[in-house]
Structures are given as structure tokens and as C-alpha cells.
Amino acid sequence: MAEIVAAMSSVHSPLMMSTPQMADEATWGRINNGFNTLRENFTSAGADTIVVISDEHFNALHPRSYPSFGVVTAETGVGPVENWLNVPCDSISVNFEPELAEAVLNEGVRQDFDLTRIGEARLEHGFLTCLNFMTPQWDMSYLWLIQNCVLAPLPSLKRCYDFGRMVGQAIRSWDSPRRIAILGTGGLSHAVGTPDMGKVDQQFDKKFLDLLCQQDPAMFDITDVELDAIGNGTHEIRNWIAVAGAVEGAKGEVVMYEEALVVGFGMMQFQL
Amino acid sequence: MSARNLNLTLVDLCRSEADIEQYHKDPEAALASYNVTDEERERLVAKDMGWLYTYGIHPYILVQFALAVGVEIPHYVQQLKEATA
Numbered sequence: 277m278a279e280i281v282a283a284m285s286s287v288h289s290p291l292m293m294s295t296p297q298m299a300d301e302a303t304w305g306r307i308n309n310g311f312n313t314l315r316e317n318f319t320s321a322g323a324d325t326i327v328v329i330s331d332e333h334f335n336a337l338h339p340r341s342y343p344s345f346g347v348v349t350a351e352t353g354v355g356p357v358e359n360w361l362n363v364p365c366d367s368i369s370v371n372f373e374p375e376l377a378e379a380v381l382n383e384g385v386r387q388d389f390d391l392t393r394i395g396e397a398r399l400e401h402g403f404l405t406c407l408n409f410m411t412p413q414w415d416m417s418y419l420w421l422i423q424n425c426v427l428a429p430l431p432s433l434k435r436c437y438d439f440g441r442m443v444g445q446a447i448r449s450w451d452s453p454r455r456i457a458i459l460g461t462g463g464l465s466h467a468v469g470t471p472d473m474g475k476v477d478q479q480f481d482k483k484f485l486d487l488l489c490q491q492d493p494a495m496f497d498i499t500d501v502e503l504d505a506i507g508n509g510t511h512e513i514r515n516w517i518a519v520a521g522a523v524e525g526a527k528g529e530v531v532m533y534e535e536a537l538v539v540g541f542g543m544m545q546f547q548l
Numbered sequence: 549m550s551a552r553n554l555n556l557t558l559v560d561l562c563r564s565e566a567d568i569e570q571y572h573k574d575p576e577a578a579l580a581s582y583n584v585t586d587e588e589r590e591r592l593v594a595k596d597m598g599w600l601y602t603y604g605i606h607p608y609i610l611v612q613f614a615l616a617v618g619v620e621i622p623h624y625v626q627q628l629k630e631a632t633a
Contacts, residue, residue, distance in 0.1 A: 294615070333608045334559050357563060360615040365565055426608050469607025471628040473621065508607060538621075 278325075278376070278450040282318035283523040284531075284545035285460035285516040286310070288330065290401040291537040293361045293408060303536050310532040310543040311409040314459075317545055323457035325373055325417040327447070328403050329440065329518045330461040331425035331511075333468075335400035343392030344431045345439055346422040347384075349377040353420070355399025363408075368399060373419045376450055380421070383446035389439060394422065406461050417454075423518060425462065425511040434496040436514040440521025447522070460519035462512025464533075464540035470508060474538055477506045481533065481540035484513060488520055489528035489544060509539065516544070523548060551604030557582050558605065558613050568616050575617075597624050598631025 291298050292307070299307065318326075335357035337346065351374050354366045384391040403420055421443060424430055431439070447456050464484065465477040480502075487495040495517060503510045520528070523546045531543040561567055561582060571578035575593045584592065591599045597614055601607070614624045 333612065334606070335563070335612070338556075338559055339606070339609075340556060358612065358616070359565060359568055360612075427606075469609075469611030470601075471625060471632050473611070473625050473628075 278447050278452045278454040278456055280444060280447055280458060280523060281321035281323050281455045281548065282457035282545070283519050283526065283548060284314050284317065284457070284543070285519050286314065286406045286543040287463055287539050287541050288402055288405040288461035289466075289537040289539045289541065290358070290361060290405055292405050293363060293401070295362075298538070299536050303534070306532055306534065307536065307541070308409070311406070313531050314543060314545055315410045318457035321457070322455045323416070325376070325419065325454045325456050326407070326411070327376070327419045327421065327443070327456055327458045328407070328461065329421045329423060329443070329458065329515045330402035331515060332397075332400050332402045332422050333426060336397040336403075337394070337422065339427060342424060342427050343394070343422070344424045345384075345389065346392045346394045347377050347380050348372060348394045348397045348420040348422065349374050349381070350394075350396050353397060353399045353418075356404055357398045357400045361401060361404075366398070368404065368414060370399065370414050370418050373417045375452070376419050376447070376454070379450040380419070380443055380446040383442055383449060387442045387445075389442055397422075402461055406459060423514050425514050430500065430511055431514070432496070433498060433514060433517050436518045437496065437521035440518030441524055442521075443518070444522030444524065458519050458522050460515040462515045463510060464513065464542045465506045466509035466539035467507030468509040472507055475507055476535045476538075476540045477510075478535060478540060480506055480510070481542060485530050485533065485542060485544060488516055489530065491520055491525065491527065520546070554584065554588055554603070555606050555609050557584060558609050562609075562613055562616050571617050595619055596627070598627040601628050602631050
């Protein structure tokens with residue numbers, strides 16, 4: 277059966293690719309060290325497949341029809357969609373894992389999760405930015421699971437945790453020798469496209485990271501009103517919470533945290 | 549037209565590399581094939597992000613439109629702050 281050999285989360289600030297000069301050399305040193313730590317963890321564990329749990333930002337999916345939980349079932353994906361990421365549009369191509377996607381869809385039905393099949397999706401920064409630094413050759417297999425963190429009403433934090441738990445069970449039930457790393461992206465505290473853009477709440481971030489690393493269910497008590505007040509991008513902690521659900525019981529550690537590139541810039545990994 | 553419809557239109561526009569490229573040269577021409585009101589067209593051509601934000605364009609859609617058409621973030625935020633002051 278497939279095995280989860282690594283689980284981690286990181287911010288996906290697109291400024292890492294579009295305007296890296298917004299962070300100084302010392303900050304980039306710490307960011308690169310963080311990505312190196314995450315990469316070393318999953319490569320030393322022999323991971324050959326990365327399951328990405330992220331939101332997207334109306335680039336891969338359209339607000340005409342928007343799922344709460346989507347499973348990309350395509351065989352391949354190309355991107356980026358965005359013309360401002362400093363990478364030519366559609367210059368990146370990845371191999372997806374449709375068999376694992378079907379396993380997740382089937383497990384979802386067994387556990388009363390109403391998932392949406394996404395047969396085709398162009399890649400965008402929610403999927404791309406962390407992997408651009410961790411697997412720059414794009415030489416692994418990938419599965420993209422998309423959680424709605426952008427178009428209210430959003431699934432609850434608890435529901436996202438349960439989604440992650442279901443995904444973890446789907447992976448472990450998959451009749452395959454694959455070794456899976458799970459990567460959640462997004463957050464931490466930040467505001468996107470609003471007058472508060474640039475505002476970060478380090479106190480909230482540190483409290484959230486502590487709850488997450490301890491798998492403390494108090495993290496489900498964080499309300500959407502609180503997240504809205506901190507900044508609309510903070511709703512992306514749902515992706516970090518889903519990863520925690522996938523490795524329920526495992527404790528985590530913060531790999532790095534500081535304010536950088538307009539977000540509460542954090543990375544963490546679980547000890548499996 | 550309404551903000552709801554303009555949101556959908558802007559998503560379509562941002563996905564078209566050709567239309568965004570034309571937007572930089574001739575925004576009126578780039579918008580010609582899209583169903584927008586006269587006022588919306590005027591504000592889009594003017595890159596009036598403050599008006600578009602208060603009109604109800606989704607922040608994620610608006611900021612990516614701004615980036616796509618060359619509005620820098622500090623200027624974008626300043627426009628929004630002035631519009632919501």
C-alpha cells in the first residue's frame with residue numbers, strides 16, 4: 277500500500293517568484309534554508325509523489341462553478357496562468373497522478389465527502405510557488421487537491437481537517453508502492469487585494485502554529501470573523517489544517533517563521 | 549452589468565494572454581469583445597482600482613487584474629485606501 281512519508285506546510289506567496297527583490301539577501305537565506313529542510317526531509321524519506329493541498333485564486337478554477345473540495349484528476353497540468361509571476365505562461369508542465377485522484381474520490385464517497393472532480397486545471401501560484409523551490413525540475417508525480425479558501429461561504433476548519441484525514445486514509449488504502457509527501461500551502465496571516473494588504477499578525481500566527489504542531493483541536497475554534505479581521509488570505513490556514521488531519525496524531529515543528537514578502541512567512545513539518 | 553458579472557468578465561480577461569497584452573497597448577480595444585457597461589469600461593481603462601474595489605470586485609480578482617495590467621502594489625493599495633477613507 278502507499279505510505280505517507282512526509283507531511284509539511286509552507287506559505288505560497290507569489291512574490292517569491294514575481295518580485296523576489298522585496299526580500300533582502302539575509303531573508304532569502306532563511307527562506308532557502310527552510311525549503312532545503314523540507315526538501316531534505318521528503319527526499320531522505322524516499323518520496324516519489326507529492327500531494328499538494330492548496331487553494332487557488334480564480335486562475336485554475338472559475339467562479340462560475342466553484343467547489344468546496346476539488347480533486348484534479350488530469351494526467352498532466354501546465355502553468356502558470358498568471359502573466360505576472362516572472363515565468364512564461366504555461367512554461368511549466370507536471371505529471372499528475374490520476375489513479376491516486378480516483379482513490380481519493382472513492383474514499384470521499386465512502387466517507388460522505390461530496391468532492392468535485394476537476395478533469396482539467398491549469399497550474400497557478402497556489403500549486404507552483406513552493407514546488408518551484410523544492411522540486412524545480414518538476415520531476416516527481418503530483419496530485420492537486422483544491423480547498424475553497426477564497427469564495428464564501430468557506431468550509432469550516434474542522435471540515436478541512438476531516439477532509440485531510442480522509443485523504444490520508446485514501447492514500448494509505450491505495451494499492452500502490454508509492455511513497456507520498458503531503459504539502460499544504462498558503463497563509464499564514466495576510467491580506468490579499470484589500471486596503472490592509474501588507475498587514476501581518478505575528479501573534480496569531482505563532483498561536484496557530486503552536487496549536488497546529490500539537491494537533492490541538494482548539495485550532496477549530498478560530499472563527500471566520502477572526503480570520504477576516506486578520507486578513508482574507510489567512511483563511512488559507514485551512515490547507516495547513518488539512519495536512520494535520522492527514523497525519524492525525526503526529527506532532528509537528530516549526531521550520532521557520534518571520535514576516536516577509538507581505539505574509540506571515542512560515543514553514544512547518546510533522547514528525548512521522 | 550453588475551459587480552457579479554464584472555467579476556466573471558475580469559477572470560476571463562486575465563486568462564487571455566492576448567487580451568492582456570493588448571490591454572497594455574490599447575485597453576479600449578482589449579475590452580471591445582467583453583460585455584461591460586460604459587462606466588465599467590471607463591473605470592477599467594483608467595485602472596481605477598479604488599472604484600472597482602468599492603463596486604464589489606472580489607479582492608483576489610481585482611489585485612490580479614491590477615498586476616496583469618501593470619499596476620504596482622503600493623499604488624494599488626493607495627487607491628483602495630483613498631476610495632475607502
